[in-house]
Amino acid sequence: MKRTCVAITGLGSNPDMFARRALQKFANFAAQQRRDVTTIVMGPPGGGKGTISKRMIKDYGYLHISTGDILRQHVRDKTPLGEKAAAFMNSGALVPDQLVIQMVLDELSKHKAEHVLFDGFPRTKAQADELDKHIKIDIALNLEVPTEEIVSRISGRWTHPASGRVYAYDFNPPKVPGKDDVTGEPLIQRDDDKPEAVRKRLATYAEQTAPLIKHYDDKGVLKSFTGDNKPDLVAAGRRSDAIYEAVKQVLDPLHKK
Ligand code: AMP
Numbered sequence: 001m002k003r004t005c006v007a008i009t010g011l012g013s014n015p016d017m018f019a020r021r022a023l024q025k026f027a028n029f030a031a032q033q034r035r036d037v038t039t040i041v042m043g044p045p046g047g048g049k050g051t052i053s054k055r056m057i058k059d060y061g062y063l064h065i066s067t068g069d070i071l072r073q074h075v076r077d078k079t080p081l082g083e084k085a086a087a088f089m090n091s092g093a094l095v096p097d098q099l100v101i102q103m104v105l106d107e108l109s110k111h112k113a114e115h116v117l118f119d120g121f122p123r124t125k126a127q128a129d130e131l132d133k134h135i136k137i138d139i140a141l142n143l144e145v146p147t148e149e150i151v152s153r154i155s156g157r158w159t160h161p162a163s164g165r166v167y168a169y170d171f172n173p174p175k176v177p178g179k180d181d182v183t184g185e186p187l188i189q190r191d192d193d194k195p196e197a198v199r200k201r202l203a204t205y206a207e208q209t210a211p212l213i214k215h216y217d218d219k220g221v222l223k224s225f226t227g228d229n230k231p232d233l234v235a236a237g238r239r240s241d242a243i244y245e246a247v248k249q250v251l252d253p254l255h256k257k
Contacts, residue, residue: 036114037254038135040122042212043143044205046154046198048240052143053119055244060255063113067100067121070107092192092201094208097126105134115255125211138254140216142209142224143243147202155195158187170237223250 039062043049057064071089074082081103085095094100104121116135122128131137156169160180167174167187175181191197216222227234227242234242 037138037251038116038118039251040118040137040140040216041143042140042209044145044147044150044202046150047143047145048243049119049143051240052141052244052247053117056117056247056251059248060115060251062115062117063111064117064119065104065107065121066119067104067123068119070103071095071100074103092204094123097124097130101127101130104131108135122212123208125215128212128215137216137219137221139250140212140222141247141250142213142216142222144224144226145239147199149239150202151195151198154193154198155189157193158189159193160185160187 037060039056041049041053041056043052053064053066056062071082071085075086075089076082081099084099088095100121100123104118108116118131122131153168153170158167158169158174158178159165160167160183162185163180163182165180165182174187176184178187179185180187192201213222225243225246227239227246229246230242233239233245
């Protein structure tokens with residue numbers, strides 16, 4: 001109702017321009033109405049974000065927009081964007097904001113989903129500011145997992161380079177230590193899974209995320225989760241399960257509105 005009033009008072013000497021603006025406003029408004037709950041999930045690499053996202057998609061039917069996954073697909077398909085992005089991704093740097101923002105907007109325009117889950121986006125304050133212009137964020141979930149837990153989890157991870165099969169020594173070890181189950185070939189530890197590299201990736205993550213945490217906290221939509229709500233699950237090595245229980249308590253009421 002309020003929007004209609006604003007439009008009518010804006011009617012001036014250029015009715016065409018007025019009509020275009022009103023239509024654009026209406027289109028923006030309609031696009032926002034279509035998407036019921038828009039959620040961002042932030043969490044350190046190896047902190048269980050993937051597991052939690054999968055459960056959210058299953059329980060609430062989110063459209064999952066993972067910029068890392070979409071970028072990797074562009075690289076595999078050798079699209080012009082993929083060719084530009086590859087060098088940044090290979091060196092562990094962020095892909096420039098403009099490329100990522102355009103890619104996300106293109107992705108959004110392809111779907112009519114009610115609920116959208118952004119994963120790995122935004123990564124910078126500029127991306128967050130731009131996203132705010134297009135969609136209202138209902139909630140930003142921030143997963144907090146102690147560095148040493150992640151270091152030990154990731155550094156227990158071994159890979160079979162030819163197939164990409166991954167083994168974790170604590171919960172899905174290979175049948176023969178150091179050997180791939182299918183081919184018997186040796187497993188390797190990826191350089192970026194070694195403890196020092198993991199600590200470095202985590203420090204970079206913390207540095208990049210700090211301004212985003214403030215951004216969403218200032219907007220009153222930030223919720224942080226540690227899993228400390230269920231110490232028994234954490235002690236049993238199931239921090240993601242503990243976190244998800246708390247996440248559900250926040251998401252259930254939003255989705256019932
Ligand atoms: P991820 O799988 O989310 O860790 O992303 C893998 C790589 O894709 C990152 O190291 C970046 O190079 C790039 N990337 C993913 N999301 C973004 C983003 N929002 N902004 C810039 N670069 C990104």
